[in-house]
Amino acid sequence: MKKTYHTLRAILLFVCVTLCASCVEEYEYEPATLTAGKPETEQAFLLTNSNVIYLENSMPQTLEVNVVRPDKSAAGSIKLVSDNDKFKVPQSIDFKAGEKSKLVKINFDMKPTTSEQVTIKVADENAYNYASTKVNITVNRYTKHSANWQSWFYGYTFEDIEIMECPKDMFTIRGQHFKAEWIDSDLGNITFWKDEKGLLHMKPQYIHRQNWKDAGLKDFWIVGLFGDSEQLWKKADIDALTKDECGKYHPEDDTFELWFHWYSPDFGWWVNNQNPEWIALLD
Numbered sequence: 001m002k003k004t005y006h007t008l009r010a011i012l013l014f015v016c017v018t019l020c021a022s023c024v025e026e027y028e029y030e031p032a033t034l035t036a037g038k039p040e041t042e043q044a045f046l047l048t049n050s051n052v053i054y055l056e057n058s059m060p061q062t063l064e065v066n067v068v069r070p071d072k073s074a075a076g077s078i079k080l081v082s083d084n085d086k087f088k089v090p091q092s093i094d095f096k097a098g099e100k101s102k103l104v105k106i107n108f109d110m111k112p113t114t115s116e117q118v119t120i121k122v123a124d125e126n127a128y129n130y131a132s133t134k135v136n137i138t139v140n141r142y143t144k145h146s147a148n149w150q151s152w153f154y155g156y157t158f159e160d161i162e163i164m165e166c167p168k169d170m171f172t173i174r175g176q177h178f179k180a181e182w183i184d185s186d187l188g189n190i191t192f193w194k195d196e197k198g199l200l201h202m203k204p205q206y207i208h209r210q211n212w213k214d215a216g217l218k219d220f221w222i223v224g225l226f227g228d229s230e231q232l233w234k235k236a237d238i239d240a241l242t243k244d245e246c247g248k249y250h251p252e253d254d255t256f257e258l259w260f261h262w263y264s265p266d267f268g269w270w271v272n273n274q275n276p277e278w279i280a281l282l283d
Contacts, residue, residue, distance in 0.1 A: 040071035041095075044078045044122050045131035053139045054164065057112040065120055065135055067093055068101040070128055079123035086110055087118045108139065113168050115140045142166035146282040147173075152275040153262060154178055160282070169194045171256075173279070185210040190222065192246060192258065200247040200256060207262070218264045247276060254281040 047066040055061070067078055075097050080089040087108040095102065110116050121127070121134030142164040149158040156178065164172045170193040177186050185208040192202040204223045224246030247258040256279040 038125060039074070039076075040128070041069060041074040042076040042078065043071075043126055043128040044069050045128045045133050046120065046122060046135050048135045048137065051135065051137055053137060054166075055139065055141050056144050057141055061108050061110060061141070062105050063087075063108070063137060063139065064103050064105055066101055067104050067122070068131075069095060069099075070130075072098055072100040078126045080104070080120060081123050082106075082118055082120050084108075084116060084118040086116060087120070089120060110139065110141050112141055113143045113166050115167055140164075140166045145171075148280050148282065149173065149176075150278040150280075152273055152277060153260070163279070163281070192256075194249050198249040198251065199245060200249060200258060201244040202246045203244055220262060220264050222260045222262050224260070255279065256281075 044067050047068060049064075053063055065080075067080070069076065069078070072095070076095050078093045078095070079091065080093065082089045087106055089106055090104060093102055093104055106120065108116070108118075115138065117136070117138050119134055119136050127133040143166065145163040145165060146160055147163050149161055151158065158176050158178075161176060162174045164174065166172070170191065173190040175187050175189050178184075187208045188206050190202075190207065191205065192200050194200055202222075202224050204221055207220050207222050209217055209219050224244050246260065247256060249256055258277040258279065260273050260277060262273075
């Protein structure tokens with residue numbers, strides 16, 4: 001009896017192992033590929049402080065990336081490549097033994113008031129497998145304007161504010177801080193553009209976050225002119241119903257007449273400007 005029990009147990013164990021094996025999918029193991037046989041002293045990855053760079057037209061046309069080696073025990077050389085021929089990367093970056101990283105300057109040649117995108121990466125033969133070996137950077141060379149912003153909404157005139165123009169006829173009001181009875185907030189950038197007829201346009205955009213009386217912190221956005229803002233209660237409505245038209249440019253005195261709707265998507269609070277926001281360029 002005892003022998004029969006052990007025999008049955010062995011048969012059941014064999015059946016279970018067979019069934020489990022049949023449930024496992026077959027696959028071929030592919031080991032991680034090494035970087036062309038290069039030692040880690042000749043491998044690198046990249047770091048950058050910012051992926052969007054703003055440079056006034058008079059500023060030097062240069063950016064920096066940090067080239068980092070995982071192993072600094074010996075000397076080594078690293079190659080970089082760029083996908084935009086306006087950006088000149090060094091042919092080789094040489095490290096001494098003990099040097100972990102180098103801040104590399106990359107010069108470029110862009111026209112004033114233009115924007116360019118570039119991807120800079122470690123050459124394939126030097127790419128380190130376990131960290132990011134490329135950076136995507138947008139560079140904006142802008143014309144700087146000074147302006148006064150007479151705001152109906154805030155009941156305040158922002159004097160001598162900075163406005164960026166980049167690319168041509170696209171304007172961005174740099175963030176301002178405003179404090180009054182009902183607001184104490186850093187304002188986000190406001191971007192709008194001018195067409196060939198002098199009409200102004202904008203997309204819905206975040207403007208600031210503020211405490212609204214007893215309702216707590218609320219996000220506020222702005223959109224262009226729209227006749228019946230009561231229909232706009234969610235982002236889908238905004239995208240479907242709003243137009244990007246938001247005012248007009250007056251060339252005779254170099255001023256922008258801007259009509260906005262201010263709203264809070266999580267609050268259901270709207271206001272139509274009863275008067276325009278006036279921005280007068282000073283230069």
